[in-house]
Amino acid sequence: MALNLWRCVMKRAEARWCLYRSLYNSSHGFNESEVKRKLAELSGGSVKLCKGENGIAELGISNSSRKNALSGTMMLELEERISDLEKWKEGKGLIVYGTEDTFCSGGDLNTIKAISNAKDGLMMCMFMQNTLTRLQRLPLISVALIQGKAIGGGAELCTACDFRLMTEGSEIRFVHKHMGIVPGWGGASRLIQLVGSRQALKLLSGALRIPPEHAISIGLADGTLSSAADSALEEAQKWITPYTKGAANVTRAMKKLIVCGREHLFEDAIRKEKDIFATVWGGPSNLQALSERTKYN
Numbered sequence: 001m002a003l004n005l006w007r008c009v010m011k012r013a014e015a016r017w018c019l020y021r022s023l024y025n026s027s028h029g030f031n032e033s034e035v036k037r038k039l040a041e042l043s044g045g046s047v048k049l050c051k052g053e054n055g056i057a058e059l060g061i062s063n064s065s066r067k068n069a070l071s072g073t074m075m076l077e078l079e080e081r082i083s084d085l086e087k088w089k090e091g092k093g094l095i096v097y098g099t100e101d102t103f104c105s106g107g108d109l110n111t112i113k114a115i116s117n118a119k120d121g122l123m124m125c126m127f128m129q130n131t132l133t134r135l136q137r138l139p140l141i142s143v144a145l146i147q148g149k150a151i152g153g154g155a156e157l158c159t160a161c162d163f164r165l166m167t168e169g170s171e172i173r174f175v176h177k178h179m180g181i182v183p184g185w186g187g188a189s190r191l192i193q194l195v196g197s198r199q200a201l202k203l204l205s206g207a208l209r210i211p212p213e214h215a216i217s218i219g220l221a222d223g224t225l226s227s228a229a230d231s232a233l234e235e236a237q238k239w240i241t242p243y244t245k246g247a248a249n250v251t252r253a254m255k256k257l258i259v260c261g262r263e264h265l266f267e268d269a270i271r272k273e274k275d276i277f278a279t280v281w282g283g284p285s286n287l288q289a290l291s292e293r294t295k296y297n
């Protein structure tokens with residue numbers, strides 16, 4: 001009976017949670033089916049998802065002949081993989097990485113050229129903002145594993161994760177200025193939240209190369225990995241484990257608190273904190289912990 005009530009509360013909270021996933025819909029002039037049809041014509045590369053039994057998924061960006069640039073079809077695949085992760089109730093963590101020696105070189109220049117008119121550009125921008133905002137709001141603790149370069153849209157993509165780990169010799173760089181554009185996938189707004197407006201202005205207006213030590217010193221990155229390329233994923237798995245250890249519903253609730261706190265005004269955020277608290281209070285993990293009477297000394 002009590003467990004059924006708890007499940008019911010949790011379902012309702014999950015439903016409320018899903019309500020504010022995307023930023024744009026038709027009321028904002030966003031025509032999703034049209035942009036999807038256009039992006040489907042611009043092919044190359046793939047985005048692969050592997051969900052681990054330990055509750056940690058790996059999302060791989062792969063377009064080897066173009067340094068993992070995101071083509072139109074990869075943008076579509078990325079959105080599909082995020083949808084899949086939104087439905088993964090056992091999930092706790094996510095590692096986003098690029099195959100071979102690059103994280104992601106941004107938008108595929110062939111794709112970008114094909115949609116370089118104002119209308120298509122705005123639709124692609126709204127599509128990618130929706131996708132990356134949903135990535136950021138996933139109830140999973142996410143890490144961007146940056147090997148090699150995270151350039152342009154690749155730099156924006158890595159800011160949609162909770163943490164960034166960089167291997168030696170890697171680099172984040174917002175090169176938009178040199179392309180005569182500014183970030184549009186939400187990267188500027190997220191960068192300001194991460195490093196503050198003064199640092200963000202320097203990084204964007206100078207299109208500065210950001211190596212691991214610099215990224216760590218300004219709070220953009222969370223650690224440097226020393227592994228060779230083929231074992232960096234393993235090292236990232238180890239890095240994330242202390243944060244994802246334990247019951248999935250508790251880890252997921254913890255991440256939801258952070259999203260609410262970040263995205264809502266204080267009063268609204270603490271009310272939402274109450275709703276999320278209700279999803280774990282009296283649940284199996286809570287009852288188990290109470291019965292064990294663990295001490296933390």
Ligand SMILES: CCCC(=O)SCCNC(=O)CCNC(=O)[C@H](O)C(C)(C)COP(=O)(O)OP(=O)(O)OC[C@H]1O[C@@H](n2cnc3c(N)ncnc32)[C@H](O)[C@@H]1OP(=O)(O)O
Pocket residue numbers: 065066067069070105106107108109110112149151152153154175176179
């Ligand atoms: C819409 C959001 C904003 C954006 O993302 S705009 C796009 C920003 N990105 C760029 O302009 C990246 C330009 N590329 C570069 O700076 C360099 O290629 C990069 C990534 C530093 C790698 O340098 P290297 O390691 O020396 O490799 P490379 O230059 O020989 O590249 C190997 C092949 O990959 C290609 N490539 C790299 N980035 C690409 C991209 N974004 N779109 C399409 N193709 C891209 C590059 O043209 C080269 O092809 P190819 O072997 O010459 O046929």
